[in-house]
Amino acid sequence: MQEQEETPTFSEESLISVTVNGHIYERNAPVRMLLSDFLRHELHLTGTHVGCEHGVCGCCTVLLNGEAVRSCLMLAVQADGMALTTIEGMAGTNSELHPIQQAFQEKHGLQCGFCTSGMIISVHAMLHENPNPTEEEIRHELSGNLCRCTGYQNIVEAVKLAAERLRAGAAFNAPKEVE
Numbered sequence: 001m002q003e004q005e006e007t008p009t010f011s012e013e014s015l016i017s018v019t020v021n022g023h024i025y026e027r028n029a030p031v032r033m034l035l036s037d038f039l040r041h042e043l044h045l046t047g048t049h050v051g052c053e054h055g056v057c058g059c060c061t062v063l064l065n066g067e068a069v070r071s072c073l074m075l076a077v078q079a080d081g082m083a084l085t086t087i088e089g090m091a092g093t094n095s096e097l098h099p100i101q102q103a104f105q106e107k108h109g110l111q112c113g114f115c116t117s118g119m120i121i122s123v124h125a126m127l128h129e130n131p132n133p134t135e136e137e138i139r140h141e142l143s144g145n146l147c148r149c150t151g152y153q154n155i156v157e158a159v160k161l162a163a164e165r166l167r168a169g170a171a172f173n174a175p176k177e178v179e
Contacts, residue, residue, distance in 0.1 A: 021089030058145030
């Protein structure tokens with residue numbers, strides 16, 4: 001009698017544990033679900049926008065273990081065991097705006113707001129790496145985030161203001177710790 005080889009089983013879902021904005025979530029996630037869809041549809045964190053679904057526009061940018069990533073290019077299961085920060089996690093504990101958010105508001109660095117969450121997360125990562133960027137460096141770093149409304153000048157001014165305030169000692173909110 002011939003032995004049958006055991007066929008590996010394929011699961012349509014996987015249990016994942018992620019820390020998002022300081023909160024631990026354990027969920028069964030479809031193995032083909034994008035991280036952006038997991039955040040929006042499973043965790044109901046709709047501040048992460050989905051624009052192009054190809055990683056080009058930057059609207060879906062989140063922090064993954066402190067690094068800016070395009071959540072439309074990652075599967076949710078790839079984030080298992082990692083820490084994420086979305087735009088909802090940027091504000092302070094008393095709903096105070098983060099200095100970057102405040103600068104965007106004051107300098108009118110947004111119009112329709114669709115790109116804003118990804119833009120702010122990208123700026124956060126940029127200023128963490130380079131707290132004193134030149135205008136050329138700001139424009140280069142923002143080139144991966146598309147905005148159809150502003151023409152970028154006010155966004156650049158907002159980044160300059162945020163960088164100045166953060167260098168002067170305003171709270172630089174890092175991803176929140178697990179509660």
